[in-house]
Amino acid sequence: MSVRWETEGLQTVGIVCLVIMFLKLMHLLGLIDITETDDSSDSDLELSTVRHQPEGLDQLQAQTKFTRKELQSLYRGFKNECPSGLVDEETFKSIYSQFFPQGDATTYAHFLFNAFDMDRNGSIRFEDFVIGLSVLLRGSVTEKLNWAFNLYDINKDGYITKEEMLAIMKSIYDMMGRYTYPCVRDEAPSEHVDKFFQKMDRNRDGVVTIEEFIETCQKDENIMNSMQLFENVI
Amino acid sequence: MAAGVATWLPFARAAAVGWLPLAKKTMPKPPVDNSSRSDEILYLNVSGVRFQTWKNTLDRYPDTLLGSSEKEFFFNEDTEEYFFDRDHEMFRHILNFYRTGKLHYPRHECIQAFDEELAFYGIVPEIIGDCCMEEYRDRKKENQERLAEDTEANESMDAPLPPDSTPRERLWRAFENPHTSTMALVFYYVTGFFIAVSVIANVVETVPCRPPEGRVKDLPCGEKYQLAFFCMDTACVLIFTFEYLMRLFAAPSRCKFMRSVMSVIDVVAIMPYYIGLVMPENEDVSGAFVTLRVFRVFRIFKFSRHSQGLRILGYTLKSCASELGFLLFSLTMAIIIFATVMFYAEKGTKGSTFTSIPASFWYTIVTMTTLGYGDMVPNTIAGKIFGSICSLSGVLVIALPVPVIVSNFSRIYHQNQRADKRRAQQKVRLARIRMAKKGTTNAFLQYKEDRGLRGRDSDSTALCVKNRSAFEHQHHHLLHCLEKTTNHEFTDEMTYSELCMTESVGFRTSRSTSLSSQQGAQNNPTGCCPRRARRRAAMRLANSTASVSRGSVQELDTLHIKTTSIPPQTRSSLNAQADNLKLNCGEQDFTAAIISIPTPPANTPDESLPPSPAPIPGILRNTRATAFTHETVKISSL
Numbered sequence: 001m002s003v004r005w006e007t008e009g010l011q012t013v014g015i016v017c018l019v020i021m022f023l024k025l026m027h028l029l030g031l032i033d034i035t036e037t038d039d040s041s042d043s044d045l046e047l048s049t050v051r052h053q054p055e056g057l058d059q060l061q062a063q064t065k066f067t068r069k070e071l072q073s074l075y076r077g078f079k080n081e082c083p084s085g086l087v088d089e090e091t092f093k094s095i096y097s098q099f100f101p102q103g104d105a106t107t108y109a110h111f112l113f114n115a116f117d118m119d120r121n122g123s124i125r126f127e128d129f130v131i132g133l134s135v136l137l138r139g140s141v142t143e144k145l146n147w148a149f150n151l152y153d154i155n156k157d158g159y160i161t162k163e164e165m166l167a168i169m170k171s172i173y174d175m176m177g178r179y180t181y182p183c184v185r186d187e188a189p190s191e192h193v194d195k196f197f198q199k200m201d202r203n204r205d206g207v208v209t210i211e212e213f214i215e216t217c218q219k220d221e222n223i224m225n226s227m228q229l230f231e232n233v234i
Numbered sequence: 235m236a237a238g239v240a241t242w243l244p245f246a247r248a249a250a251v252g253w254l255p256l257a258k259k260t261m262p263k264p265p266v267d268n269s270s271r272s273d274e275i276l277y278l279n280v281s282g283v284r285f286q287t288w289k290n291t292l293d294r295y296p297d298t299l300l301g302s303s304e305k306e307f308f309f310n311e312d313t314e315e316y317f318f319d320r321d322h323e324m325f326r327h328i329l330n331f332y333r334t335g336k337l338h339y340p341r342h343e344c345i346q347a348f349d350e351e352l353a354f355y356g357i358v359p360e361i362i363g364d365c366c367m368e369e370y371r372d373r374k375k376e377n378q379e380r381l382a383e384d385t386e387a388n389e390s391m392d393a394p395l396p397p398d399s400t401p402r403e404r405l406w407r408a409f410e411n412p413h414t415s416t417m418a419l420v421f422y423y424v425t426g427f428f429i430a431v432s433v434i435a436n437v438v439e440t441v442p443c444r445p446p447e448g449r450v451k452d453l454p455c456g457e458k459y460q461l462a463f464f465c466m467d468t469a470c471v472l473i474f475t476f477e478y479l480m481r482l483f484a485a486p487s488r489c490k491f492m493r494s495v496m497s498v499i500d501v502v503a504i505m506p507y508y509i510g511l512v513m514p515e516n517e518d519v520s521g522a523f524v525t526l527r528v529f530r531v532f533r534i535f536k537f538s539r540h541s542q543g544l545r546i547l548g549y550t551l552k553s554c555a556s557e558l559g560f561l562l563f564s565l566t567m568a569i570i571i572f573a574t575v576m577f578y579a580e581k582g583t584k585g586s587t588f589t590s591i592p593a594s595f596w597y598t599i600v601t602m603t604t605l606g607y608g609d610m611v612p613n614t615i616a617g618k619i620f621g622s623i624c625s626l627s628g629v630l631v632i633a634l635p636v637p638v639i640v641s642n643f644s645r646i647y648h649q650n651q652r653a654d655k656r657r658a659q660q661k662v663r664l665a666r667i668r669m670a671k672k673g674t675t676n677a678f679l680q681y682k683e684d685r686g687l688r689g690r691d692s693d694s695t696a697l698c699v700k701n702r703s704a705f706e707h708q709h710h711h712l713l714h715c716l717e718k719t720t721n722h723e724f725t726d727e728m729t730y731s732e733l734c735m736t737e738s739v740g741f742r743t744s745r746s747t748s749l750s751s752q753q754g755a756q757n758n759p760t761g762c763c764p765r766r767a768r769r770r771a772a773m774r775l776a777n778s779t780a781s782v783s784r785g786s787v788q789e790l791d792t793l794h795i796k797t798t799s800i801p802p803q804t805r806s807s808l809n810a811q812a813d814n815l816k817l818n819c820g821e822q823d824f825t826a827a828i829i830s831i832p833t834p835p836a837n838t839p840d841e842s843l844p845p846s847p848a849p850i851p852g853i854l855r856n857t858r859a860t861a862f863t864h865e866t867v868k869i870s871s872l
Contacts (some may be wrong), residue, residue, distance in 0.1 A: 083353035179730035
């Protein structure tokens with residue numbers, strides 16, 4: 001009897017060992033993942049972030065309409081936020097969202113980022129920043145309208161389609177958040193877009209070109225009057 | 235090139251005169267250096283502390299801020315120095331880097347602050363000298379781990395669900411985080427209970443019970459109440475199977491889920507039952523059946539979902555795997571050695587229990603772990619000597635890896651405690667952030683009211699207008715522009731819920747205004763966006779409530795009306811009444827009138843005014859409409 005129990009016991013031990021080895025094998029083969037938490041491996045320090053130096057003060061003075069002192073103060077603020085000299089999209093989105101606490105400003109920040117990032121390399125340098133600001137604050141009316149057109153034209157093909165405009169409009173309405181009066185209905189952005197297209201699209205071809213845009217805006221007294229709105233921002 | 239080399243360059247160039255006689259071709263022209271030769275002292279003012287250094291020192295590293303033309307952005311023409319608004323204590327180290335070529339890391343500084351300074355001055359951290367590099371790396375790794383934990387806790391499961399989550403996602407969240415919903419909590423406790431029941435049943439099954447009639451021997455309870463235990467086992471397995479299938483269904487990545495440890499434990503816990511069902515009850519395979527019964531005890535590991543301590547223990551053991559492996563290996567070596575020695579020492583004795591070397595293994599293990607059962611005892615002197623050496627060395631071998639395991643456990647345990655503390659602090663932090671956001675919104679609403687007050691009654695406005703910084707003014711102007719763009723206004727949560735209630739119910743107004751507003755409400759079947767007809771109701775409302783609210787609870791109604799023609803006299807009447815109102819700057823309670831905003835009253839109508847098509851050109855022209863505004867008229871009625 002004891003022999004039988006002993007053999008059974010040995011059998012049990014043997015089977016347990018087999019199962020454990022099987023699990024280990026599966027883990028080795030990668031079929032099972034026994035590691036639950038990721039152990040931070042002793043990897044080397046990641047390479048320091050890319051650093052960018054801006055062009056000289058004199059060159060920037062020539063390219064923009066800012067004075068030397070203004071450029072200096074702009075750079076100091078810029079450098080404080082982004083010591084590496086480059087703003088990537090995530091940082092830009094988080095900075096911009098802080099100004100609109102009620103809503104979700106990330107989509108609009110994305111469009112804005114693309115409008116500033118002129119060479120489309122995924123980051124804004126100080127030069128892009130300052131040149132964009134120069135156009136917006138000190139540029140002529142045509143230049144400002146050009147910039148706005150560039151903002152709306154998401155794929156930068158020279159035409160604003162209804163879909164692009166709808167995307168921009170939705171992102172603007174997103175920034176308002178939920179708690180608005182009157183409550184933002186779902187059709188509000190598309191109605192707004194329809195009105196916009198009615199006004200802008202002269203030849204009813206479904207797209208707004210830069211000429212139509214500039215022409216319509218120049219005829220609109222309201223828009224022209226408010227172009228000087230942000231002159232003294234800096 | 236290193237800094238020191240630059241100093242020797244003129245010497246190397248001068249020594250090139252030695253090549254001149256041997257040269258095959260004529261020498262190239264030397265580069266013309268137009269920059270002024272004379273070295274000058276630069277003044278660097280770092281938050282008040284003036285540093286001076288040669289220009290050449292800074293020029294050694296032209297790809298940093300101080301070495302390049304980037305420092306011109308910080309040049310102050312009035313004082314003829316470079317002004318940096320940074321920490322001057324750390325600037326010392328930065329400047330020393332230029333002077334000596336070696337960057338040192340001050341140990342008492344916070345690693346992140348130091349990193350930020352380096353990033354600002356454009357210095358790459360890899361240049362840190364060997365003397366300080368190790369410390370820097372250690373601190374940096376510690377900081378990164380802490381940040382990783384932070385982000386992990388941030389994107390944690392306590393965050394509220396996105397409103398548009400599928401039932402599957404919600405189910406998964408309920409499983410992963412039981413305290414998010416009561417159903418999940420109930421399920422969590424039920425499964426825990428059943429695990430306990432199952433384990434206890436397994437244990438009690440083997441306890442001997444009083445034998446039934448006609449038998450003499452004691453029977454284990456498992457065989458006496460076989461049916462009862464079988465039913466209990468079935469119930470538990472059913473629950474576990476159901477839970478496993480639910481988890482499998484809800485998992486966002488089924489493959490990953492199936493490979494995780496908990497899933498394996500779940501499978502191992504329920505498989506024996508099903509295999510037992512399938513297998514026939516004959517003698518040949520009963521041995522394997524016994525083994526399967528053993529596996530049922532693995533159900534106790536399912537508790538690790540319920541207990542964090544168990545998880546910590548498991549993780550500790552896993553992370554100390556190398557130490558444990560070393561322990562095991564050295565123990566095995568020692569066991570084999572001592573067992574062999576003891577066997578040969580005791581071989582001659584008659585009746586010795588040391589029948590073979592594997593039999594001596596048992597003695598060695600028991601002795602080395604200082605258990606000392608006494609079932610096997612050496613009799614010869616040599617055996618006793620070797621036995622004592624065995625027990626002494628056992629203590630040493632086992633004591634060695636233990637501190638490593640203990641320190642690992644302590645580190646992981648503290649990490650977990652920190653994570654728990656952080657989760658608790660997170661709630662406070664989120665609440666504070668929400669308050670700050672609400673504060674911004676309230677400040678903005680206040681700003682809108684004050685804008686209306688401006689130009690009204692300057693005395694009272696002076697009392698009310700809080701001291702607001704230029705930044706706040708500009709920020710509020712920005713928010714205002716956004717409002718004009720979309721033709722919607724910002725409100726706060728309370729008002730919004732009020733509005734949405736009134737929107738669904740229709741417009742109930744208080745006091746004598748019900749009739750007029752109801753008329754208006756009936757004309758507008760859709761939404762809370764007011765239409766043309768309600769304007770008239772609003773005017774009547776304005777007239778009536780103005781008289782009512784004088785001196786009493788002040789209601790503020792604000793209406794937005796799309797482009798319409800507005801009888802001019804309304805505005806003047808409004809203006810007249812607005813003047814009479816007592817200005818109240820604090821928060822106000824509001825009743826569920828048509829629309830109320832709990833802010834001081836009297837928002838003047840000269841806010842957003844309709845452009846071209848409005849038939850009230852002179853009065854309602856808005857000089858500040860933004861480019862994208864719609865034709866809107868905002869009239870506040872009181």
